[in-house]
Amino acid sequence: MTMERTRMIAVSVDCGTTHTSVAWIHPDSTNVRFIDTWPGTQTPSTRVPTRIAYSSKKRVLQNEAWGYMITEDHVTSSWVKLLLEPEVTEKIIADDNKQWKDSVGIFHRPGGRDPTSIIRDFLGRLRKYSETHIKRKCNDDDLGVLPFAYILTVPATWSEVAISSMKKAARAAGFRGIAGDDPLVLSEPEAALTTMLCDPLIPAGDGVVVCDCGGGTLDIGTYFIHPKEIGDYRTVSNYTDPSGGSTMIDREFYAVASEKLKLKKLRRSVFSPTGRLMSDFESAKRDFEGTIGQEIGDIQYPTSTGSHRFEFTNVDMLALQYPLIVTICDVLTAQINRAHDLIGRPVIKHVYVSGAAAHSVYLYNAIQRLFANSQITVYRHQTPEIAVAEGAARWARRNLLSVEQLDRHYGVESSGPPVGAMDLDNQEPRAPQGSPVSWVFKVGDQCSIGELRTATFTCRVFQDFPFAVINIYDAVPRPMAGQNNAIYGSKDFHFLIFVPRMK
Known part of the structure; x- marks a missing residue:
């Protein structure tokens, strides 16, 4: 059988609720690379905030910034991706913490823009910057600059309507697939599973659960692995919780911080995802082990005269994280039991934890303890926030760039x-x-x-x-x-x- 290689650069875009990662792989290489520098910040990062901002000038709304470029003067729009699937937004819209939603820009639609056009604006800027970055890297490494083939990752249970809207926005932003048509689509748990299947310790015939814990959502997929090939598996079941991400902890922290500082409203710039207050809290949240005896590092609220440190204890942190940890463990157990019922035997042998929230020591330890006395092994990607983007790029190279005659x-x-x-x-x-x-x-x-x-x-x-x-x-x-x-x-x-x- 004749084998040919389509000469295109596979680019995967994991457009998450809170952050986006871009990975790419050249057909002459097996290495997956990431966009790790972004406008608006000097700090290297494989993720950029999924945010775009609009400022009002002479009553005309003009695009000004995206990702890390957003400042206090911008009107920020974020989490708009969830509006493509209206039913999943009910829990978040019903939340009474209006100040939290305003500070992050959740569901803002400046100028009455429809969600698809806002996503198009964000993806358009992301694409132009990413392609410039990739072309420069190709030239630096003496690799040919070839056409781009894009693959998008989406939640496991998204409807065809939501997927179609995302592809429409991406196409309007200049994204194209392998034949110049719509960009390709892969579910987030399947992308993370592809990354996991590169591990030789996963034998054929086993069942795997991928627990993708993102900032906005919790995505769980259960799979039965066939002979060891990338993409060679059968989907058993999928589950998505649109409010099961780690930002639910951030929402509760906003209320606690307001109460401790005795302020009715925290400044939006301070409570933005890239502000000092949330940066301190994010570090403390990841390092927390779930024990009462653990000390919490300094968390400071910047003011015009310096900064104000307020007391935030380990008891406070436990109260914020415990409900979400319990929910994730309960859902994970339920999905494993469901997979066993559907297949007819206890086939699940591996749990793979991915997503930015997987950095949480408390969450990872809780999942390990959950299966400590079972035959199930728990894994975590070394950098779990990029597991989805990496797997999507590998999946594209294996399944879409290989052509058989x-x-x-x-x-x-x-x-x-x-x-x-x-x-x-x-x-x-x-x-x-x-x-x-x-x-x-x-x-x-x-x-x-x-x-x-x-x-x-x-x-x-x-x-x-x-x-x-x-x-x-x-x-x-x-x-x-x-x-x-x-x-x-x-x-x-x-x-x-x-x-x-x-x-």
Whole structure:
């Protein structure tokens, strides 16, 4: 079988509720690289805040900044991604902590903009900056600057409507897929799973749970691993909690800080995700081990005359984190039990924790203790916040950049031609039983690994027979004597598809 390599740079964009990561991989390399410098900050980071800001000048709203470039003078819009799936926003909209939502810019739609246009604005600036960064790196490393093929990651349970809206925004922002069409899409847990499957300790035949703990959402996927190949697995179940991310702890911290400082409203610039107050709290939140005896580092509230340190104890931190930790552990246990019920045996052997919240010592220790007396092993990526972006880039390279040239035809035996089947030189090749075969894949076609083609056809199920058997054949071209065209002889190779009887 002939193998070719599509000459494109795979770029994965993990556009999260709170932060976004961009990874890329050149076809001449196996190394996944990340955008790690961003405008507006001198500190290297593999993530940029998923925020865009608008400022009012002469009553005309103009785009001014995004990510780290946002200042106190901007009108910030964030978390807009969740508005693409309206049902998931109910818990957050119902939250009565208006000051917290205002400080972060949650669901702000300046000028009445629709969510798709706000996401388009953010992704457009992200794309232009990322492509400039990647081109510079390619030149520095003597790699060819090639076209870009984008892949987006989305929550596991997003509807087709939400995915379609995200792809629409991305396409309007200049994102393109492998053939210049819509960017490719992969669920966040599947992307993290691809990263995990690069670990040789995960054997075929095991079940895996990916627990992706992000800033805004909790995404859990359960999978059954087939022979060890990237992407070779079966999805058992998915679960998404739109309010299960670590920022729920931040929301409660805002209320505690306001009470301790005896201030009715904290300054928006101070409580922004990149402000001093939240930076101190984020470090303390990650390092907290869940014990009462642990001391909490300094948390300071900047003022016009310096800064004010307020007392924030380990008891306060435990009260903030405990409810979310318990919720994550309960959901994780429920999803594992559900997977065992669906498969019919205790197949889950591995739990893989990813996402920025996985840095939390308290969360990771709690999950390890949860499975300490079981046969389940808990893993965590060395830098869990980039596991999704890394896996998406690897998935794209393996499944989308490898092209096979088929050396035979593949078709379906049916009483009538399926919709989507192809005509092979107006001939009617027959199955061994004499029924016509409609060919879906043709010899010589170039197909990406993992590519799907569909053919819709009808079949009849008799009441006295509990299933219908549909034969799927492959065929090798064989020249017909004295003619230039070909006939196609069916091989022994076939699949059986069982269609349950309707009651």
